[in-house]
Amino acid sequence: MSAPAITDAKYVLGEKMDEGIPDIPSGPLDIYRKKASFSWKQMLQFLEGDEIIAFKQHVFRTLESDPLFARQPGEDIPVEQKRELAFRRCKQLFKYDFVTRDDVMQNPWKMTILNDCLGMYDWSLGAKYFLNKGVTTDSLLMLCLSEFVISSPDFEAAKFWVGNLGKTATHSVVFAQLYTPDGQCHGLHSFIVQVRDPKTLLAMPGVMVGDMGKKLGQNGLDNGFAIFHNVRIPRENLLNKTGDVTPDGRYVSPFKDPNKRFGASLGALSGGRVGITRMALVNLKLAVTVAVRFSATRRQFGPKEDEEIPVLEYQLQQWRLLPFLAAVYALEHFTRSFCMNFVEFQIGLLMKDKSDRQAELGREIHAMSCASKPLGSWTAQRGIQECREACGGHGYLAMNRLGELRDDNDPNCTYEGDNNVLLQQTSNYLLSWMQHKQQGLYTLETNLPTLNFHTLLYYSFQTLIQFLASSVHLFNVIISSDVVSSVPLAAYKWLVCFLLGESQRKLFHEKSSGLGDFEARNNSQVYYCRSLAIAYIEHTVLQRFHDLIQDEQTPAALRSVLGRLCALYGLWTLTNHMAILYQGGYFSGRQPVDFIHTAILTLCGQLKDDAVALVDVIAPPDFILNSPIGKADGESYSLSTFLAGHTFLSIRKTELY
Amino acid sequence: MSAPAITDAKYVLGEKMDEGIPDIPSGPLDIYRKKASFSWKQMLQFLEGDEIIAFKQHVFRTLESDPLFARQPGEDIPVEQKRELAFRRCKQLFKYDFVTRDDVMQNPWKMTILNDCLGMYDWSLGAKYFLNKGVTTDSLLMLCLSEFVISSPDFEAAKFWVGNLGKTATHSVVFAQLYTPDGQCHGLHSFIVQVRDPKTLLAMPGVMVGDMGKKLGQNGLDNGFAIFHNVRIPRENLLNKTGDVTPDGRYVSPFKDPNKRFGASLGALSGGRVGITRMALVNLKLAVTVAVRFSATRRQFGPKEDEEIPVLEYQLQQWRLLPFLAAVYALEHFTRSFCMNFVEFQIGLLMKDKSDRQAELGREIHAMSCASKPLGSWTAQRGIQECREACGGHGYLAMNRLGELRDDNDPNCTYEGDNNVLLQQTSNYLLSWMQHKQQGLYTLETNLPTLNFHTLLYYSFQTLIQFLASSVHLFNVIISSDVVSSVPLAAYKWLVCFLLGESQRKLFHEKSSGLGDFEARNNSQVYYCRSLAIAYIEHTVLQRFHDLIQDEQTPAALRSVLGRLCALYGLWTLTNHMAILYQGGYFSGRQPVDFIHTAILTLCGQLKDDAVALVDVIAPPDFILNSPIGKADGESYSLSTFLAGHTFLSIRKTELY
Incomplete structure (x- = not known):
């Protein structure tokens, strides 16, 4: 409520920028759309590009116009019938053949986007289709x-x-x-x-x-x-x-080295986890869309007796939802760039690249995917739960779909490796990397690069000073998101270094006290290796988002809002590690926590007027979203919408008993 | 795996102690039961007493022997049919009339226990029954x-x-x-x-x-x-x-003072939240029972190639589950004692007690219930999710019931007031209490007592020294749970004081900068009033559990395990506040975090051999629990059990397509 009003927003649209992007239906949400600091069409264009935008629309429209895909929000369908429906729809998808072999070769990203689209409609269908396709x-x-x-x-x-x-x-x-x-x-x-x-x-x-x-x-x-x-x-x-x-x-076998055979299998397995990271993000997009649109139209109480304000105006509601919206944007860029890394690795396999670089890339992708899947699936699971609660009783109605999203996202925490167990793969990689480094065995830096130790080792001393200097400035004057997002980034670099050292020390300590390798590793997970793997992947996601904003190809008109999202995401995830930052001496006194808390709330206030437009960028059409309170026009709170959502129920008459 | 083996466990059973408590079916879980440091029957006896134990058995056996209550795990039943079943079963419950009016007068706790029992079977049925009963x-x-x-x-x-x-x-x-x-x-x-x-x-x-x-x-x-x-x-x-x-x-009205009329209504509303706190606990009990029993029988990997160990032996699994088991015991005592406070308050209403004490008691119960419902429902919701994930794919099968528990517990976060919004009621009470105290207006201390400021105000100085002194001792020598649980208790006292001061300061600051009361309050929730309310209720729960263990009526043979549960609960909830403890100067240097982390993991290791017995105390019979992987004998992982759980599915033949 204290956020500054943005009066000079300019929609600097490039040529042909919004060609082919249909307008959003008009309604109560327009109040917020008019306040947005950027053009949602420009953002969509920047993130997806013409080809993908057109492809998604084609898929969505095809499904919407086919009666076989018709459905009602919150239908109560028995399991056997659900399976039969999915089976029939799956057969239909083979007829549509949205992505041909040639399409994939020309643009491998299209396959992921098709999975996004089908998942947004129904994950069972997407899974059934791709399992049959890649039998x-x-x-x-x-x-x-x-x-x-x-x-x-x-x-x-x-x-x-x-x-x-x-x-x-x-x-x-x-x-x-x-x-x-x-x-x-x-x-x-x-x-x-x-x-x-x-x-x-x-x-x-x-x-x-x-x-x-x-x-x-x-x-x-x-x-x-x-x-x-x-x-x-x-x-x-x-x-x-x-x-x-x-x-x-x-x-008889063509392979001489069994380890290389195993390495190739590991690489193939990463594909599943790269995909799941993206699938979890798609679920989070849908949930955040529903909750933000609902919060922007649902009014409750207000400063005056006779005027109620949208719940999105409450700082508490902003703080509950907007960090997850920021996570959507951070993970959107991360999953896309990570998929491209994986495609590069697969091309190397096809080209029979036997270089050390290719081998190291495979190991690095394995380590990243073993942490990105936990990060993505947990962020989505928590986000969906928060969205469910933030929508109150409406969130508890089956027809608004948040329950289905929670249920459908849940296995992402489990399959292709339990999240907690997978994180051990990542920390194993990091610890072995560090050990080799210390022994001078590696001459290569990492490829992507998710680690850069010769830089990192200085952070423990440099950034403490830097942090204090910048935070004093920021706290007292004005918050620039560019500078703000460099604060958590620096903190994360220190954090990864610190936890690497601590984990190594802990493992050594356990082994010294007579434990075998198996027990020593098990006793070094909680608070050490596990935290290390999480900090490592959060740092990677943040670093890539930060780099995107610095990239000169990023339109100037979008940098401000993207910078705020990046800063919010970084600071918000960092709050989970503050005790460690104090423990290790990176933080001291009361200023760091004060700064982080103030910055998070300020960013939430700055982003709340952009939230609806940010959600328009990630939302599928109403037919796909299939959630009355998440409708694009924001007409969720009228009697007609409510009753329309209940057409399958009797209003005046009951059939039972 | 490094936890000390307990060889001298003695089951000091009092006379008639286990009379009427049926034995637990024998099976693979016996391995752990034999390692337990206490008698589960003695614990059950201590927590519930003869009358309640017999009453619960009567209810459970009645339901089990009535064909109308028969069911299969994970049945796929349409909504309309679920309603019809609940309706018929509800009518049957009126015939059984488990708790008469006289019963309630003699022992009000029985009504809560009946709700526990019905909820353990099916919350819809419990809700339908009590809504009809109290039409x-x-x-x-x-x-x-x-x-x-x-x-x-x-x-x-x-x-x-x-x-x-x-x-x-x-x-x-x-x-x-x-x-x-x-x-x-x-x-x-x-x-x-x-x-x-x-x-x-x-x-x-x-x-x-x-x-x-x-x-x-x-x-x-x-x-x-x-x-x-x-x-x-x-x-x-x-x-x-x-x-x-x-x-x-x-x-015409008999009431002169409209405020008193409103106060009476507020008191009545607290009853709902007191009840929901307990309902959430019941859900957590069921989920923890399923996950602990599963973890004690499910074997994966091990230090040797040819021997797999139960997943409960992994420190990571202990750390994921045992704090929630500790929370069950902490909340069990809290909800019981809180219900008794509420009964006392109601008796005061009936007796037309117009004293200041009665009025203050009403306000205090209102404040507590507005925080205990969020604490209970969130702890259960997170705990159920953790249990679901800790059981892997088995947790994702509908027949194992964790999904139903998550869905059924979810509205506890929403109804009778959204959790986040309710917490504001608690902080309002605390802030107004403090303000009156500072103005010298209150002569009374709180009744229950959940606050005790004249003691609290010294904590900021005293306990810092005390903490450092005790932690050095504990960290280097041996962990005694009695001493350990006093560490988080002291920290919580300091925390409540600190957050009270900070919240007051923040509110004052917001008002000084020109905001009205409405906005000032809204902008003081996140990181201030909200944290204050949570810390306050966590402190209350911990203090009561701590007092229970000190009570001379608590059997000596149970004190050790209860002390460990208390210490684990306190330290585990405290980890959420460590940054604030550093920020305010209560913690400094690396020792506090080291101590807390080490203590949590040590306690987990000490409690893992007691976990199965602790779960036996809180578990309903298999028929009520209705979860194949949570069976009391632990025979969840055999082919016969698996197939028995799938009798409604075709193994050799499919009917579809």
């Missing part, structure tokens, strides 16, 4: 195989959660240990195994295959489990890219 | 009334979310402004309004009544909305306890 990526993990007979040694070796396997899959790719007749084990190889008769869908002999049952969300997708008992498969079913067996039972 | 507590808020004609001035004055109103309610109690023919308004009064024809369930003329639709959870309960248009009701329908209108239109 050979389904995998089952088994432990024993001889003479091409597949068996699971016991129940705990059964493979669970295989997508599409619950009801419909007829063939599955199984990863199993390959034993040749001489008794030798050649490690994991993949095999095609027929699990069901394609006509009857009955399980094949020796195969126990079934459905996992109802999940908390994503129930359009059937997940299954499989147990094998002496299932014979023909020799040809071995997928022989990495190794083959001759008819007389000898093993 | 006159349903209320609708309207704005205009004249000559007993009820109208809602516009759509936004419609009342939403009324329990049972969606489908079935025939009469409703409406709170409306009472206008007499002379045009005078006499404030809110309650009226009985018929909303539906009892035979056809059609809405009465002028009444628009309908269903809110599907919610995220608690779908057995139908919530409705109502809008009135010139509905005429007879004069007799005014509930005339606080005021009446004569046939010739004159207003």
Whole structure:
């Protein structure tokens, strides 16, 4: 309420800038749209570009105009019917064939955008479609195989959660240990195994295959489990890219170095986590859209008896929601740039790049994805919960979709590795990097670069002074977001260094006290390695967002609002580490906390008039968002909208009892 | 893994101590049960007593043996059918009449325990039952009334979310402004309004009544909305306890002081929040039971290739779950003692106690309930989410119930006042208390006592020294939980004082800069008043738990484990405030954080062998818990259990497509 009114906002639109971008429906939200300090169309153009904007519109419009995709907000549909709907819609998507093989080659980002679009509509459908499209990526993990007979040694070796396997899959790719007749084990190889008769869908002999049952969300997708008992498969079913067996039972492989084979697998696995980081972001976008639009139209109380103000005007509501909006923008840039890193790595694989740089890039991407998935999925999960609560009872109605988003995002915390367990991969990488560095073994810096130790090592001394000097200035005069975002960035650099040192010291201490490697690592996770991995990825996300704003290609008219978002994101995530900053001596006295708190609230106040426009940039059309309180025109709070949302319910008459 | 083995555990059971407590089914969990440092039956006896233990068993067994209450884990039931089931079961509960009027008079706690039991089975059913039982507590808020004609001035004055109103309610109690023919308004009064024809369930003329639709959870309960248009009701329908209108239109009231009338209403409203605090705790109990039992049986990896260890042995898993188990025990004692405070207050109301003490007690209970509901519901919501994630994919299966708990607990954050908004009531009370104190207006200390300023004011100086002295000792030698729990207690006393001072200063600053009262308060919530209210209630919960352990009636054999739970709870909640402790100068240097982190992890290690027994104390029977991975015998991870949990699914055959 004390935020400065922006009276001289100029919409410096470039030529053809908003061509093809449809206008937002007019309504109560216009009050805020008029106050925005920037043009949302220019922002959309800058973030996505013409081709992607047109592609998204094409996908969204196609779905909206196809009756098979029609739906009501908050429908109560049984699981089996959800699956049938997802199955039919999935078949339809194959007809539409939105992204061809050539499209992917020309612009790999389109595949991610298609997943975004389908996920915004329904994650079950997106998952079902991509699992079918990339059928050979389904995998089952088994432990024993001889003479091409597949068996699971016991129940705990059964493979669970295989997508599409619950009801419909007829063939599955199984990863199993390959034993040749001489008794030798050649490690994991993949095999095609027929699990069901394609006509009857009955399980094949020796195969126990079934459905996992109802999940908390994503129930359009059937997940299954499989147990094998002496299932014979023909020799040809071995997928022989990495190794083959001759008819007389000898093993042959083109790879000399088993470690490189494993490294390539690790790289492929990163793709899943890179994708999930993005999927979580999409969920956060939808939730924040709903909550910000609701908060800008919902009025409660006010300074005068007879005038109620939108709840977005309350500092508390801003503080609850706007940091998540900032996180959306930070993660939007991060996931995009990270996908490009991954594409670069994959091109290297295809080109059979055997350089040290390529190997190091693979390790770095693995480390980043093992932390970016936890960061993305947790930020989304917490953000969705905050949005749910911030919308009060309306957030608790199924038709407003926040519950579905919470349920659908939830597995992002679990699959492709439990978040807490994955973080250990990242800290392992960081600790081994530091160890090699200390031993002078590495001559290369990191590629991306997410670490830069020769710079970092100075931070513990330099930035303390810098921080105090800048904060005195900032606190007393005026807050410039450019300068403000450099404060958390410097703090993060120090933090990563400090936690690296602390983690190394802790591990050494545990080992010195007689523990084995396994126990020593386990006892160094909480407060050490785990915090290190989180600080590392938050620093990376912040650094990339900061660099984007400094980039000369970033339109001048957008820098101010992007700078505020960047500063808010950095300061907000930093608040989780303040005790460590004090502990390590980077902070002292009361000024740092005062500064950070004041800066966060000031930035929230500055951003609240931009919030609706910022949400217009990330929001899909109403049909896709499918949330009455998140409608683009902001007409959520009228009787007609409410009753329209309840057309499936009887108003005057009950049928029950 | 480094926790000391407890070899000399003695089960000092008092006479008749475990009479009537059925044994826990034997199974894999016995490994941990044998390691427990205390007798779970003795703990149950101590916490609940014979009468309540027998009562709970009676309720649980009655439900289990009634086919109407039979159910399968993770059933997929449409909303309308859920409502029908809840309706039928509710009728059955009236037949069982578990708690009579006399029972309540003899032991008011029984009503809470009945709600616990029904909620553990299904919150919709519990809510439906108690709403019907206390029918006159349903209320609708309207704005205009004249000559007993009820109208809602516009759509936004419609009342939403009324329990049972969606489908079935025939009469409703409406709170409306009472206008007499002379045009005078006499404030809110309650009226009985018929909303539906009892035979056809059609809405009465002028009444628009309908269903809110599907919610995220608690779908057995139908919530409705109502809008009135010139509905005429007879004069007799005014509930005339606080005021009446004569046939010739004159207003008469027994109350002289409108403020006292309002005060009585506030007191009544506290009951809802006291109850919700307890309901949230019940949800946390169920979730922690599921996650701890799962973690004690689920094995993954280990120090040796051929031996996997239960995931509960990992420090990270302990750190994720055991603080929530500690919170269960802290909140168990708090909710019980707080309910007793509330009963005392109600008795005062009944006895027409007009003393200052009674008035102050009402204000204090209001302030406590406005913070205990946020603390309880948020702790449960976060705890359930952590439990869900800690159980991995199994936690994501609907049949294991963690999703239902998350959905059912969620509205506890919203109804009876949004958590964030409610906290303002608490800080208002604290600030006004302090102001009166400073002006010398209060001669009374608080009754309960949740505040004790003349002691508190010294803490800022005394405890800093005390903390440093004790932490050096503790950190280097051995951790005694008695001493450890006094560390966070002292820190909390300082924290409440500090945040009181800071909040007062901030409010003064905002007003000095020209803001009105409304804006000044809004701008003092984040980082000030909100944190103050949270610290205040956490301190109260911790203080009461600490006192319980010191109480001479607490069995000596239980003090050790209770002391550890208390210390863990206090230190764990305190970690959220460490930056403030540094900011205010209570902490300095690296030692405090080192000490707190080390103490938390040490306590987790000490408690992990007690965790299963601690969960046995709070767990309902398997039939009520209704979660295969939370079964009391721990046989969750066998093929037979898994398949039994999937009996409703086809294993060899699919019906679809």
